[in-house]
Amino acid sequence: MPLTPRSLLLLLGLLLAAPAAAESIKLLVQSSPLAGFQFYAGRALWDEMKAGDALVLVREPDNPHDPRAVRVEWRGRRLGYLPRAENRAVAEEMDRGGQVAARIARLERHRDPWKRIRIEVFVVL
Numbered sequence: 001m002p003l004t005p006r007s008l009l010l011l012l013g014l015l016l017a018a019p020a021a022a023e024s025i026k027l028l029v030q031s032s033p034l035a036g037f038q039f040y041a042g043r044a045l046w047d048e049m050k051a052g053d054a055l056v057l058v059r060e061p062d063n064p065h066d067p068r069a070v071r072v073e074w075r076g077r078r079l080g081y082l083p084r085a086e087n088r089a090v091a092e093e094m095d096r097g098g099q100v101a102a103r104i105a106r107l108e109r110h111r112d113p114w115k116r117i118r119i120e121v122f123v124v125l
Contacts, residue, residue, distance in 0.1 A: 026101060026122040030090060034072060036080035038113040045077060046107075055079070055102040055119060059094045070094065072102065072119060079117070090121055099124040 034042070042049075056073040063069035068091035070082040082090060094100055106118040 025125040027125060028120055029093075029123050030082070030086060030121040031105060032083050032086050032119055032121070033114045034080040034117040034119055035083045035114070037116055040080050041074075041077040042079045042117065045074065045079070049074060049104060049107060049117075051104050051106055053104045055104060057082070057090065057094065057100055057102050057121065059091060061091075061095070068092075074104070082119075082121070093123060 037043075053074060058071040058073060060069040060071050061067055066081075066084050066087070068084070068087050070087050070090055072079045072081060081087070090100060101122045101124050103120055104117060105120040108116055110116050
């Protein structure tokens with residue numbers, strides 16, 4: 001979900017209203033299925049993962065399949081990628097040096113690998 005002018009104004013309002021003592025604010029910018037789950041370590045790690053676990057996002061600008069690729073890792077192991085159709089805003093934010101965070105939002109034992117893991121991505125302010 002790209003940031004629109006309206007969402008940027010709302011974000012600015014949140015920043016101005018936030019208490020000065022706050023260390024950081026996490027703004028949810030994306031909720032997506034995990035792409036490529038069936039090709040990486042997800043199956044082997046399934047029983048260890050749980051909703052709420054932190055994920056690490058890694059930019060792969062030299063990825064031969066997608067120059068906006070954002071790899072998703074859990075405890076140093078590749079789980080998959082942000083979906084190609086939804087990775088532009090996060091990739092651009094990372095390329096600007098912005099801080100992003102991610103977590104597992106939901107795990108579901110499902111035949112369709114696109115429905116097994118839902119992740120949430122945040123911009124950290």
